[in-house]
Amino acid sequence: MPTEDKKILLVDDDELITMSLEMIINAEEGFNVVGKGGSGREGIDLYDKLSPDLLLMDIRMADMNGLEAAEEILKRHKDAVILFLTTFSDDEYIVKALKLGVRGYLLKQDYKSLPAAIKAALNGQSVFGGAVVDKLPALMNKAQSRESGFDYESKDITEKEFEVIQLVAEGYSNKEIAGKLFLSEGTVRNYLSTILEKLELRDRTQLAIFYLKNHQ
Incomplete structure (x- = not known):
């Protein structure tokens, strides 16, 4: 049919x-x-x-x-x-x-x-x-820090996970995030997978957009 x-x-x-x-x-x-x-x-x-x-x-x-x-x-x-x-x-x-x-x-x-x-x-x-x-990273830099209309605690987002979210939103690669947070790239990938699952998002782009929507 x-x-x-x-x-x-x-x-x-x-x-x-x-x-x-x-x-x-x-x-x-x-x-x-x-x-x-x-x-x-x-x-x-x-x-x-x-x-x-x-x-x-x-x-x-x-x-x-x-x-x-x-x-x-x-x-x-x-x-x-x-x-x-x-x-x-x-x-x-x-x-x-x-x-x-x-x-x-x-x-x-x-x-x-x-x-x-x-x-x-x-x-x-x-x-x-x-x-x-291409504009999203620059727009992210204008966003506020953790103060937003979204309740991250309700999704069990930790402080470290939130730092990863911010850096992804600012356009940093996993390698660069690892360097900034003194973590291995594998650990950053694990953090990112966990964050996407908790926030029910598909990929880094959706995560960046999510951050912008809730912090602008």
Whole structure:
């Protein structure tokens, strides 16, 4: 029995962009663009009406921007899967997007990887373009220390494990972390595996994003 196509909603104030994206996405087996909007407010209305599996949305738009729209949609639909696709890798935008809890942040020049990114997001993965991932270590350096809205004690995170989390978030390799904390690389790997398990995260990138979201 064939599986039902995943419903995709597109929101961008450039009609040529939405038409191009519709062609790219509909050409991929298993996807179906069910609606297109031109503003954040229209995106909210269409999301309520169409209940898409994934919303692909620009950030800078007239009437209401994508960040504001995503916040409202996530209030109404906490399980909404939202990907931002924008021209701007602005630090403030990235931080706000991560704090909102959207599934990913991609740049429009990465459009060729869009079908794979949509599949990954629908499978529960966080998706970020290379230029965005490159910015994460610098953004981490702006984050506060252990003061955050997240209760690390509830996950049984030790002080040493928290130090490892901070250093991973700042972009250090296992070898560099081992040197800073006077540990072996094997011990650092063990710490990292334990941390990922405790926080229910998949990899270093997710850990860095988690830290940023909770300390910015």
